[in-house]
Amino acid sequence: MRVAFAGTPEFARVALERLHAARFDIPLVLTQPDRPAGRGMKLQPSPVKQFALEKNIPVVQPRSLRLDGKYPEDAAAAKQALEAARLDVLAVAAYGLILPQWVLDTPRLGCLNIHASLLPRWRGAAPIHRAIEAGDAETGITIMQMDAGLDTGDMLLVERVPIGARDTTGSLHDELAVLGGRLIVEALEMLACGGLTRTPQPEDGVTYASKIEKAEAAIDWSQPAEAIERRIRAFDPFPGATGQLAGETVKLWKARALPGRGSAAPGTVVAVDEHGIGVACGDGSRLEVLELQRAGGKRMPFAEFLRGFPIAPGQRFETAA
Template identity: 75%
Template sequence: MRVAFAGTPEFARAALQRLVAADFEVPLVLTQPDRPAGRGMKLTPSPVKQCALERGLVVVQPRSLRLDGKYPEDASEARAALEAARPDVMVVAAYGLILPRWVLDLPRLGCLNIHASLLPRWRGAAPIHRAIEAGDAVTGITIMQMDEGLDTGDMLLVEREPIRPDDTTGSLHDRLAALGARLIVEALELAACGGLSRTPQPAGGVTYAHKIDKAEAAIDWRQPATVIERRMRAFDPFPGAWSVLAGVPLKCWRGVPAGGSGEPGRVLRVEAQGPVVACGEGALQLTELQKPGGRRLAAAEFLAGHPLEAGAVFELPPAEPPGT
């Protein structure tokens, strides 16, 4: 089976690695154009491009796949490359570009998507973040037959994955990436022998995982402590929950619900494990903090260099922190 691949971030790299290791022929890889990254804003290839080049695979990086869009020359180049590759199927994982009808129809078996949720819950761009933020107890991977809708295609394989009480987006991402890589190989092996069945998504239970906006990560201490704690884990490693104290923006990476009440944002007490901050309901002990330009530190280590007293008040949103 000839498998074209379309993906961009680390989540997709895991799937590409697994496909190559399983001896599928990968005649073409599509990924997003190189982006500026790091302090020097140097053009950097995506994790998928790096993986593909390491394995000697052909890579194409169109800015768009729409033949009538803003970059028709990119789309035409991608179409010629896909037609020359003659894929039986295309595997798509967190690619980041919309696939128009000509792409969906080109492979004999269509396009299969690795989606990091139990569809139809959390269709859209940020299913891992939103599942943690919402307090879901379980998520998973859905291998989906793609259509022109937003994650609306028929389900082919589904496997559940519990969300642990201490999961961050980073830790859950890694487990789901590995699960998705395994499931797509299973799906392709079933497809090769005609054993892959399709199940329409349920009409009810649809939710949308909207793209993460940096402004969301500003901590609103008027919310319940349990909600703030989930949002801290949901925004770890990106963009990082933050709040301003005495004019200084601090990343607040970890917290645990604690006893106490008071004005939202006020530090009720400072303990060895970290400061306890009043919330709209209950209080939250901050256990991992980071100042601008510094490292993530356990609260005890942070406080040793940056003493904090009871009565100090964290600001409420909105302003986005400069330089973090």
């Protein structure tokens, strides 16, 4: 089978690597244009592009795929490349561009998407973050036959993964990336022999995983400790959950919600001991903070952090601006 690939970040690179290792014929890779990154803000290729170049796979980087959009010349060049590739399938993972109907219609067997949720729950841009934030007990990978809607296509393969009490977006991302790579290979092998069954998504249970905005990083201390603890895990490694203490923005990377009820105002430091930094939250609940980071510093266990940033009971975390 001739399988082109469209994807951009590390999650997608893992899938492309598995497809290459499985010896599929990959005539073309689509990925986002190089972006400035690092202290020097130099243009950096995406992880998918880096892998493709290492394996001498041709790469196309359109700014848009809309023939009637802002960059029609990019879309036209991509169309020419895709048509010339004589594709059986286009495999897609976290590409970042909407695929118009002409792209969906170009491969002989259509486009298959690797989506990091149990559809129809968490359609959209940030399914891993939102599953952890919401307190879901499980997530997984859905291999989906793409259509013109937002993650609305028929399901082809589904595998479930439990969300552990200490899972972060980073840890779950890595697990799901490996699973997605395995499942897309299985799906394509089954498709080659006509063994895939298409199952329409149920109409009930649809939720949308909106893009993570930096403004969401600010902790609302009036929320219960369990909700704050989930958000801290959901926003690790990006964008990080933040609080304002003694005039400085501090990131909180690890914490646990404790049982019991108190009367201190939300955000108030109620204990600093060998177990952690206890902070009052909404409904009288309490969060024990275990790992923090100052601006420009590194992530530290709370005991190490306190040596350079003393914190005492009675101080108060505010919601960071």
